[in-house]
Amino acid sequence: xxxxxxxxxxxxxxxxxxxxxxxxxxxxxxxxxxxxxxxxxxxxxxxxxxxxxxxxxxxxxxxxxxxxxxxxxxxxxxxxxxxxxxxxxxxxxxxxxxxxxxxxxxxxxxxxxxxxxxxxxxxxxxxxxxxxxxxxxxxxxxxxxxxxxxxxxxxxxxxxxxxxxxxxxxxxxxxxxxxxxxxxxxxxxxxxxxxxxxxxxxxxxxxxxxxxxxxxxxxxxxxxxxxxxxxxxxxxxxxxxxxxxxxxxxxxxxxxxxxxxxxxxxxxxxxxxxxxxxxxxxxxxxxxxxxxxxx
Amino acid sequence: xxxxxxxxxxxxxxxxxxxxxxxxxxxxxxxxxxxxxxxxxxxxxxxxxxxxxxxxxxxxxxxxxxxxxxxxxxxxxxxxxxxxxxxxxxxxxxxxxxxxxxxxxxxxxxxxxxxxxxxxxxxxxxxxxxxxxxxxxxxxxxxxxxxxxxxxxxxxxxxxxxxxxxxxxxxxxxxxxxxxxxxxxxxxxxxxxxxxxxxxxxxxxxxxxxxxxxxxxxxxxxxxxxxxxxxxxxxx
Amino acid sequence: xxxxxxxxxxxxxxxxxxxxxxxxxxxxxxxxxxxxxxxxxxxxxxxxxxxxxxxxxxxxxxxxxxxxxxxxxxxxxxxxxxxxxxxxxxxxxxxxxxxxxxxxxxxxxxxxxxxxxxxxxxxxxxxxxxxxxxxxxxxxxxxxxxxxxxxxxxxxxxxxxxxxxxxxxxxxxxxxxxxxxxxxxxxxxxxxxxxxxxxxxxxxxxxxxxxxxxxxxxxxxxxxxxxxxxxxxxxxxxxxxxxxxxxxxxxxxxxxxxxxxxxxxxxxxxxxxxxxxxxxxxxxxxxxxxxxxxxxxxxxxxxxxxxxxxxxxxxxxxxxxxxxxxxxxxxxx
Numbered sequence: 114x115x116x117x118x119x120x121x122x123x124x125x126x127x128x129x130x131x132x133x134x135x136x137x138x139x140x141x142x143x144x145x146x147x148x149x150x151x152x153x154x155x156x157x158x159x160x161x162x163x164x165x166x167x168x169x170x171x172x173x174x175x176x177x178x179x180x181x182x183x184x185x186x187x188x189x190x191x192x193x194x195x196x197x198x199x200x201x202x203x204x205x206x207x208x209x210x211x212x213x214x215x216x217x218x219x220x221x222x223x224x225x226x227x228x229x230x231x232x233x234x235x236x237x238x239x240x241x242x243x244x245x246x247x248x249x250x251x252x253x254x255x256x257x258x259x260x261x262x263x264x265x266x267x268x269x270x271x272x273x274x275x276x277x278x279x280x281x282x283x284x285x286x287x288x289x290x291x292x293x294x295x296x297x298x299x300x301x302x303x304x305x306x307x308x309x310x311x312x313x314x315x316x317x318x319x320x321x322x323x324x325x326x327x328x329x330x331x332x333x334x335x336x337x338x339x340x341x342x343x344x345x346x347x348x349x350x351x352x353x354x355x356x357x358x359x360x361x362x363x364x365x366x367x368x369x370x371x372x373x374x375x376x377x378x379x380x381x382x383x384x385x386x387x388x389x390x391x392x393x394x395x396x397x398x399x400x401x402x403x404x405x406x407x408x
Numbered sequence: 409x410x411x412x413x414x415x416x417x418x419x420x421x422x423x424x425x426x427x428x429x430x431x432x433x434x435x436x437x438x439x440x441x442x443x444x445x446x447x448x449x450x451x452x453x454x455x456x457x458x459x460x461x462x463x464x465x466x467x468x469x470x471x472x473x474x475x476x477x478x479x480x481x482x483x484x485x486x487x488x489x490x491x492x493x494x495x496x497x498x499x500x501x502x503x504x505x506x507x508x509x510x511x512x513x514x515x516x517x518x519x520x521x522x523x524x525x526x527x528x529x530x531x532x533x534x535x536x537x538x539x540x541x542x543x544x545x546x547x548x549x550x551x552x553x554x555x556x557x558x559x560x561x562x563x564x565x566x567x568x569x570x571x572x573x574x575x576x577x578x579x580x581x582x583x584x585x586x587x588x589x590x591x592x593x594x595x596x597x598x599x600x601x602x603x604x605x606x607x608x609x610x611x612x613x614x615x616x617x618x619x620x621x622x623x624x625x626x627x628x629x630x631x632x633x634x635x636x637x638x639x640x641x642x643x644x
Numbered sequence: 645x646x647x648x649x650x651x652x653x654x655x656x657x658x659x660x661x662x663x664x665x666x667x668x669x670x671x672x673x674x675x676x677x678x679x680x681x682x683x684x685x686x687x688x689x690x691x692x693x694x695x696x697x698x699x700x701x702x703x704x705x706x707x708x709x710x711x712x713x714x715x716x717x718x719x720x721x722x723x724x725x726x727x728x729x730x731x732x733x734x735x736x737x738x739x740x741x742x743x744x745x746x747x748x749x750x751x752x753x754x755x756x757x758x759x760x761x762x763x764x765x766x767x768x769x770x771x772x773x774x775x776x777x778x779x780x781x782x783x784x785x786x787x788x789x790x791x792x793x794x795x796x797x798x799x800x801x802x803x804x805x806x807x808x809x810x811x812x813x814x815x816x817x818x819x820x821x822x823x824x825x826x827x828x829x830x831x832x833x834x835x836x837x838x839x840x841x842x843x844x845x846x847x848x849x850x851x852x853x854x855x856x857x858x859x860x861x862x863x864x865x866x867x868x869x870x871x872x873x874x875x876x877x878x879x880x881x882x883x884x885x886x887x888x889x890x891x892x893x894x895x896x897x898x899x900x901x902x903x904x905x906x907x908x909x910x911x912x913x914x915x916x917x918x919x920x921x922x923x924x925x926x927x928x929x930x931x932x933x934x935x936x937x938x939x940x941x942x943x944x945x946x947x948x949x950x951x952x953x954x955x956x957x958x959x960x961x962x963x964x965x966x967x968x969x970x971x972x973x974x975x976x977x
Contacts, residue, residue, distance in 0.1 A: 139763070143763075145762075145763030145764070147763075147766075147767065193941070193945060196945050197945050200948050202761075202762040203704070203708065204945075206710045206712070206762070206766045207710065207897060207901060207944040208941055208944040210894070210897065210940065211897075211937045211938065211939070211941035211944060212941055213937070214894055214934070214940065215937035215938055215941065218930045218931075218933040218937065222930045222931070333890065336767075337767070337771055337774060340767050344764070344768075374778065374781065374782065377774070378775065378778050378779070381771055381772075381778070384771060385772075385775070388768070389756055392756050392760075
């Protein structure tokens, strides 16, 4: 059981890695990017092609894929999302869903239905593990993923807090009109934010490919897990997203121990329970506020 | 020397033509107060000059640049800064962060974060406080400070006394007096006596048009009040 | 400005529109006499597409609720039909009963799903759909992804069965469109349009936004549940994966976006277009799906009002009047 719990925490770290870009974009631009999962799969395929065709180790490959994805994010925001966000909060949902369909099927067209993995290209890292006292084993890759997500979230927080671009992004999120009056190029700020989110997506895709297998339509489960982790952790908080990812993974592990098909069920149920409680708490808060106001 | 020129500007607010065929020139070093009743188009005019509200027709020229089609952040870079109505500080950011962001345009000049705190001493102990927790007067001071951080050639202030206690307004104007040294200022002010004390030139708007435009020293209250309600038309 | 106004709902175009519709109904009811089996099946599919488009449009176009999880109701409609038929209910009666159950579930769900906003609602529905899919898989009758089929349909002669399903689908489509149309023209309809145009303003003039959204949410679930049940009647086999696929929502989005979101005629036009495209290009598989996705991107970015929106704007035509028009009589300005 303890061993399962430890595994769940590491799995949660991976979920947080997938989710932090989604969470970041949502808190900054109020856009839920439905192509998020598909973009992670795209990164995994890019790394796969680099490894298979050009013999580039996936870790080195990230030196290419991270900038490529960041550029893609910049373009995505500048030429598509900015435009659709002007039409209200619903249009970006439709635009990004369309992008997801296009990406999934283009990848299917190019790579076929076979499942791929990056595991063969990273030496013994995919299976090597450390022995802990008490007969427990922890995979090296798992530790790497968890460490990476902690570093990434910490770096993102520092960036938002300490740099002028980070402050500009936060200010734009709060009030884009005033941001412009202060001298902030709001479009540049949101494009930079999406570029950063996509850089984390590249990392997520890399880890997905190293940990497991993927195929062109693997984006959907990634998106849903990322979304669940984001909501469970509380929207707008990156450390919350990490906690959310871990809670999600623990719920899945518990579900799996109850029923053989309970893994995903457990996760979805945890998501709904958190959502339910949050909505109720909000409603009470609003009611109290109204009562105070009208009293 | 003309710093800012507005030529035949029309600005719409939904269906309403809020500013009608407005033309005016502002010289370097002038302190111009825009007065007029609510809905006369003063705020809309300022927002149009700052680029927050797009004009339907006409031109806005800053020094020799036609900035009519520039976005607001580009206008800040070229030396224009607006303190918007209602302060509009970034509520979740600290006072210091708000000020630092004011310098995002990267214009060099006398204004730095330290200099702002020197000019607005009431902000010093609120340095790390979130803007949302500030009092009205402190928020106004921070908003002016944020605008000054871009070292503007022309500073525009929209309704800075609105919602503040008279004592707080005194304080804000006192700080502003310290700060103005040679800067060109355009302000919208509802309170006539404040406008007349502070400004070198008074422009009165009525239904989107300029109905009075004269140096403060050549004006008396009655003339302004008359123009305010549209009883006479007079220009210099 | 001189002259006077009359408020009118009907224009010449809309009167002609109604005559055309009445004629089309008669023709389509009589169609089974002459049409081949394959054609009938395709037309049944078209009717189902129209239902899906109209229902997703009701939800997104009028209620402002963009859902990526409407396959939830499609799958559940089919599932309950199989379940009820297995328990001994007549398969045709099962479709209606199943849709009613789906509507009941949607009503319960609405109490907390409708508190979610924008993208959260969209993807929250998707999660709910995945959850339901997993739960349905647990049913012994369904046997996981193996699925099951609507065996009790086999008592009917295939030709008669085909015609019965065709007529049932047609009848349900007309009834659903009629119900939606009546709803939009009723007092709640004014509220619905107010919400579509500006939710905050609607609240401030006293529109009960939540109640109105709930009506649309339940109606959409009911209609899509019926569509799923009818699809099952026609296809006979129930594999959870096919019915709970997000592809169904992708189709709905395509139809409504291209046709014209928030336009009653737009959804129908979108369904007709989708049906045509599917008939011609459906065989190209992946490229066909890429095309659909691309159309969703392009329309959401550049033509958010869809084709019908453009037609309406350009020519001022309304075939099925929902709002009122101000007509100026006498001299204008």
